[in-house]
Amino acid sequence: MKEYPKLKINHIKRGANRATYDVERINTILDAGFIGFVSYVYEGKAITLPMAYGRKDNKIYLHGSQGNRMLLTLLKAKEISMTVMHLDALVLARSGLHHSVNYRSATLFGSVKKIENPAEKEAALHCFMEHMLIGRWDGIRPMLPKELDRTLVVEMTIESASAKIRDVGVQDEPDDYDLPIWVGLVPLKQVAEYPISDDKLSKDINIPTHVLDYYHSNKQ
Numbered sequence: 001m002k003e004y005p006k007l008k009i010n011h012i013k014r015g016a017n018r019a020t021y022d023v024e025r026i027n028t029i030l031d032a033g034f035i036g037f038v039s040y041v042y043e044g045k046a047i048t049l050p051m052a053y054g055r056k057d058n059k060i061y062l063h064g065s066q067g068n069r070m071l072l073t074l075l076k077a078k079e080i081s082m083t084v085m086h087l088d089a090l091v092l093a094r095s096g097l098h099h100s101v102n103y104r105s106a107t108l109f110g111s112v113k114k115i116e117n118p119a120e121k122e123a124a125l126h127c128f129m130e131h132m133l134i135g136r137w138d139g140i141r142p143m144l145p146k147e148l149d150r151t152l153v154v155e156m157t158i159e160s161a162s163a164k165i166r167d168v169g170v171q172d173e174p175d176d177y178d179l180p181i182w183v184g185l186v187p188l189k190q191v192a193e194y195p196i197s198d199d200k201l202s203k204d205i206n207i208p209t210h211v212l213d214y215y216h217s218n219k220q
Contacts (some may be wrong), residue, residue, distance in 0.1 A: 009109055010162040013038040018164045026163050029106040030055050030083055034132055036082040036108075040073045053082070054128035055171070060108065060156040071152050077144040080112040080156050088167070090186040094176040102185065106163040106201070108156070124153045135210030192218035 003021040004010065012019035020026070030036075039048045049070055054061040060082065064071050075082050089102035122143060129137045139196050170183045192215045195207050 004158075004161045006162075007160050010160040012162050012164060015164060018166055020163045020165065021161070022163075023045050025159075025165075026106045027055070029086065029104045029163055030060075030108075031131075032086060032104075033084045036060075036084045037150050038070065038074075038080065038082045040070055040077070040080075042069060042073050048157050049067065051082075052128070052132065054124070056127045056130035058158045059127075060110075060158065061128050061153065062156070063125065063128065063151055063153045066150055066152045068152055071154050074112050075114050075154060078111060078113075079109075081107065081109050082156070083107045087188055089188055091166075091170055092186065093170045093183055094172045094179050094181045098170065098172050100166065100171075102166045102168070103169075104163065104165050106161060108158050108161045110157045110159040112156050115155050118148055121151070122152045124155060125151070132212065133214050135208075135213070139208050139210060190218075191220040194219075202213075 001023055003023060004026070006021060010021075034052055035050050036053050037048050038051045039046065041047070047070070051062050051070075062071065075197060083105065085105040087101055087103055091100040091102060116122055125143065126137050129140075165201050169185060172183065195211050195215055197205075197207065
């Protein structure tokens with residue numbers, strides 16, 4: 001599938017010129033992030049919470065404690081929506097109403113199920129860990145059976161999705177172009193700073209290569 005189908009729930013009408021349903025472009029937005037905003041309804045109240053996630057193909061993995069209210073509510077509803085957004089620039093215009101931001105935002109809709117099988121749970125958590133930092137899973141101790149038992153892992157299957165992207169400059173009224181006002185973009189990005197070793201770490205343990213690789217790939 002090259003594009004997600006345009007359904008009532010994911011069809012973008014306002015700002016449709018910025019919309020995309022392309023699977024690979026949406027996956028690129030998801031893979032550039034690690035935190036998604038998950039929405040659910042609890043006792044008639046709408047709630048949105050940030051959650052770390054992992055992605056493999058059209059699957060999103062979330063985890064928490066066995067008593068996690070949000071995950072249990074989603075499992076009961078059997079459906080989920082999640083948004084991932086990156087803020088790329090402030091757009092400063094001549095008019096207040098033309099100020100904007102450059103961004104990449106993807107919203108996902110799909111079904112959700114609980115992962116019960118221990119091997120499948122471990123594979124999902126491996127996906128989550130590698131999404132956070134490639135190479136980390138092989139550098140830590142194996143997960144204990146009791147840790148798996150007390151961890152609730154859910155799998156979202158993306159059934160529909162859409163994204164909006166703004167990546168252009170200032171769009172002012174033509175009559176305002178000659179005003180003596182500075183306009184332009186203030187680019188924004190998230191960067192990694194140099195890793196800080198834990199104060200309880202033995203002095204003979206060096207920062208591992210996979211951590212330094214992440215730092216060098218994401219430093220300013």
